Amino acid sequence: MSGKQYLRNKLPVILINLLGMLALALFLSAGGVGIQTILFIGVIWVLTAVCYLIVVFLSRKKYLDRLLDMTEQLEEKYLITEVMTVPERAGEQVYYRIMKMGEKSMLEKIGRIEKERKEYKEYIEQWIHEAKTPITAMKLICENNRCDFTGELLIELENMNRYTEQALYYARSEHTEKDYLIRETDLEAVVHGAIADNKHLLRQNSVAITVDDIQEHVYTDEKWVHFILDQIIGNAVKYRTEQPALHFYAVKKGDWIELSVEDNGIGIPEGDLPRIFDKGFTGQNGRTVQGSTGIGLYLCKRLCDKLGIGLSAYSEGEGAVIVLSFHINDFVAEVQG
Numbered sequence: 001m002s003g004k005q006y007l008r009n010k011l012p013v014i015l016i017n018l019l020g021m022l023a024l025a026l027f028l029s030a031g032g033v034g035i036q037t038i039l040f041i042g043v044i045w046v047l048t049a050v051c052y053l054i055v056v057f058l059s060r061k062k063y064l065d066r067l068l069d070m071t072e073q074l075e076e077k078y079l080i081t082e083v084m085t086v087p088e089r090a091g092e093q094v095y096y097r098i099m100k101m102g103e104k105s106m107l108e109k110i111g112r113i114e115k116e117r118k119e120y121k122e123y124i125e126q127w128i129h130e131a132k133t134p135i136t137a138m139k140l141i142c143e144n145n146r147c148d149f150t151g152e153l154l155i156e157l158e159n160m161n162r163y164t165e166q167a168l169y170y171a172r173s174e175h176t177e178k179d180y181l182i183r184e185t186d187l188e189a190v191v192h193g194a195i196a197d198n199k200h201l202l203r204q205n206s207v208a209i210t211v212d213d214i215q216e217h218v219y220t221d222e223k224w225v226h227f228i229l230d231q232i233i234g235n236a237v238k239y240r241t242e243q244p245a246l247h248f249y250a251v252k253k254g255d256w257i258e259l260s261v262e263d264n265g266i267g268i269p270e271g272d273l274p275r276i277f278d279k280g281f282t283g284q285n286g287r288t289v290q291g292s293t294g295i296g297l298y299l300c301k302r303l304c305d306k307l308g309i310g311l312s313a314y315s316e317g318e319g320a321v322i323v324l325s326f327h328i329n330d331f332v333a334e335v336q337g
Helices: 003-009 011-030 035-073 077-082 090-144 148-178 187-197 199-204 222-238 296-307 330-336
Strands: 183-186 208-211 217-220 245-253 256-263 310-314 320-327
Touching: 003 011, 003 035, 011 035, 035 077, 077 090, 090 148, 148 199, 148 222, 148 296, 183 187, 183 222, 187 199, 187 208, 187 222, 187 256, 199 222, 217 222, 217 320, 222 256, 222 296, 222 320, 296 310
Parallel strands: 208 245
Antiparallel strands: 183 217, 245 256, 256 320, 310 320
């Protein structure tokens, strides 16, 4: 609250005081009171009114500034009535009651929305689990009846399984703390597991796979990292060249273990690199390749942030490198030592 605004709000009070002083001066003058006495009374009146206005302004400003600070510190601003004191003035109490009614209405609406989201999330998860059963059954049928047709069908089933997994992990990504298990994880085993899950896709596209001798172990959730690698492999195949290749390797840099997935694909334009982890961003390459949704890498970034894993991408012309960085704390270093 500024001083000018306060004076504008108090303008009726100031005018009433000026009229009162004028009326009193006329009355005293008519009664034969000297001009010096009238001036003295007027000065006392003005000083008293000014002091009153200043004191009220400072106290109100202090109260309102404190109220603004409390509101800014709240994550849910609509809960301000829970931390503010009940005002003493009758007019302010009316506004306080209005704010309380608004807060109650907001909480009720949020409760309804959260319930609906929870029910929808549970339905999606249940549907995906049900859908994965026939997908697995069809894969087994195709594996046991090998021919050109079933080979192509297996590739499509892998794509379907990847999309259902993507939907499942997207639904769970909001509350990863309820669905992950941190334990010592063999990075090489996770890499080979992700490659095995995409073997038909990699084989059909003649992707050359190179996996260095990865002896590093990290503490993370194996299932979530497996899913992240699955999305990275799918992207590498989607943006492949005529002779695609994938190279997996890990290095230790200070307090970090970096697992890199390098491809020789069409690369990522320099202008797109800062935005490839944004939701729905497909970039220049996405306009030329069908099936780009801009969800895969966004979901990888979201899960990595939840798990404390660094995720970055590099590309210079052709090819790209996606790097997963796992932090090594003192406790883990002592255990591994």
